[in-house]
Amino acid sequence: MRPETLYQRNRQTPDRLNNSLRRTYDLLRSTLQNGERSVSLVEGELTDALSASRNTVRAVLQQLARDGLVTRSPKRGTRSERQFLLKINAIGPVKDYGNPDEQIHTQLRTLEYQTLGCPQMVRERLRLPTDWSVLMIENLLAQEDAPLGLTVSYIALGPGLSRDIVVDEPDPILFLEKHFGVRIVGSTTTIGATAADAQSAKLVGVELGAPMIFLEDILEDEAGRPWALSQCRMRSDRVAFSACAQRKQTA
Known part of the structure; x- marks a missing residue:
């Protein structure tokens, strides 16, 4: 086995147990709706907060953007809309x-x-x-x-x-x-x-x-x-x- 393959298998990584798009979407949406103001959303931070993979978080943010709950732009990044x-x-x-x-x-x-x-x-x-x-x-x-x-x-x-x-x-x-x-x-x-x-x-x-x-x-x-x-x-x-x-x- 190549050393880099062994390293990837053995390295310590957080468990991503919440990779259901539906569950992750509902959890993030409800959290944003109960917030008091617009906040910046960072994919890396959300993967830990939601216990979900980066791909799942990215797909959820895209759906929230289509639903009008977040805005995404190159300069401002991803931000939640005020609820x-x-x-x-x-x-x-x-x-x-x-x-x-x-x-x-x-x-x-x-x-x-x-x-x-x-x-x-x-x-x-x-x-x-x-x-x-x-x-x-x-x-x-x-x-x-x-x-x-x-x-x-x-x-x-x-x-x-x-x-x-x-x-x-x-x-x-x-x-x-x-x-x-x-x-x-x-x-x-x-x-x-x-x-x-x-x-x-x-x-x-x-x-x-x-x-x-x-x-x-x-x-x-x-x-x-x-x-x-x-x-x-x-x-x-x-x-x-x-x-x-x-x-x-x-x-």
Whole structure:
């Protein structure tokens, strides 16, 4: 046996036991999404951190780049894109989203609003009397001028309220507090997935058919009464969710 061959066989090398592309991709993606800022990614460091081969790490970084989660360039190297981490076990106005220590502003920009009478599906979801109507507000959700998604809110309007109401506050929680004195303290949340249609793709800057996160909240007051149905389509390459859960104690 040639000496160099014997050396290659006997030299000490770290075990690369995580060479599944899927597992490595999921582990790195979740780590990046839980980070607070953009970071530089070095292949050599990632092979140790992920216990994966350089070829596996390189393939994963290429897939993350195609998914829009990292950028790769000759001068800057590979860097992760800033992620928007939304805590779904807490409720509050959109302006409070994100990390306040970094002073990153999240805002809603109104695209359209109008009163709709009361579509049957909305009436049933909000448990509204037949003489109530709803106000529809559609917004673009953005963070530091970068579009994150689209939101549509259906807000309950009691009888006698003006159908010419001016939307001076696009956030449904703040709108209800400002105009009706309703304090929203809870929500029922559903999360799913959908594909970007032509309008969504153009407004938020993704390709037609790109995967998007679908989130729906039914906003409720202290008595558990629903006041608004809020639906949001979010970019899956920019948004992730977090929550704290506890296992129920058994006797």
